[in-house]
Amino acid sequence: MRIDVITLFPELFTAITDAGVTGRAHAQALWSLHAVNPRDFSQDIHRTVDDRPYGGGPGMVMMAEPLGKAVESIKDARGDAPVVLLSPIGKQFNQTLAEETSRSAGVVFVCGRYEGIDQRFIDKYVDEQWSLGDFVLSGGEIAAMAMIDATVRLLPGVLNHSDSALQDSFQTSISGLLDSPHFTRPDVFDNIKVPDVLLSGNHARIARWRREQSLLLTEKNRPDLIRAARARGDLSREDEVFLGTLV
Ligand code: 4HQ
DSSP states (O other): OEEEOOOGGGGGGGGSSHHHHHHHHHTTSSEEEEEGGGGOOOOOOOOOEEEOOTTTOOSSSHHHHHHHHHHHHHHHHHHHOOEEEEEEEEEEHHHHHHHHHHHHSSEEEEEOTTTTEEEHHHHHHHHEEEEOSSSSOSSSHHHHHHHHHHHHSTTSSSSSSSTTHHTTTOOTTTTTTOOOOOOSOOOOETTTOGGGGSSOOOOOOOOOOHHHHHEEEEEEEEHHHHHHHHTTTOHHHHHHHHTEEEO
C-alpha cells in the first residue's frame, strides 16, 4: 500500500514509519509513505505557505497554490487514490473505514495547520474529508497517523499472530463487541489472583468466559454496540440468556 501525505511537518511521521507494528511493516515494504511539503512549492524567498484571512478575523489561512502544487507533484505516482483532507467537518473515521482503506491501493492525506485552508484548494483537489473525532486538533498530522496506524495493521502479513486483528476491540468482522480483559504472569499481583478459569486448560470454558466478559463490558460501557450486535443477529440464545434478556 502506498500512502502519500501533504504536510508542513513530514518528520512527525517517523512515529509510524520507524516504530512498532507499523514500523516493522514499513521495513518489510508492506506499505510506503511519501511525504510532500507544500513549503517546497512556495513561490517566495521566505517560503510562505499561509496568509491573513480575507474578510478579517484571527489566525492565518493555508494558501491554495503551494498545496495545489504539492498534490500535482504526485499526480502520476498516486494513481486513482483519493485525496482525503483531515477535518472535524468530515466523516468520522472508524474500523469499517480502516478495513475499506486497507483493501484499497492507497490514500493521499492532506494535513492542514493554522485556522484553515483556502476553500478553492478544497473544491479543486479534495475528494473526501475524514475526522478523527469531535475535538479540535492543531493540525491534521496526528489524525492522519492514527488512521494510517489503524489501516496498516490490517494489511495481510502485518500482525504476526493472524488472529490478533480479529480479536481486537471494535473489529466489526468478529462481533462488534469490546475485547475481554487480559492477564499474564505472575498469577498473583497485589494480592489479586488471575481468574481461575484462565489457568484451567479447558479451552471451551475459557472461550465462554471471554465471551461473557465481552458481553458484560460492552453492556456496561457501550450498550449501543450490544443493540447493533443484536440487530445483526450476532448474539446467540446463550448470549441473550447471559445478558438476562431471556429467562
Ligand atoms: N483539525 N480530525 C486540522 C481537526 C481534525 C479532526 C482542526 C484538522 C485543525 C488545522 N482533523 N486543522 N478532529 O481537528 O481530523
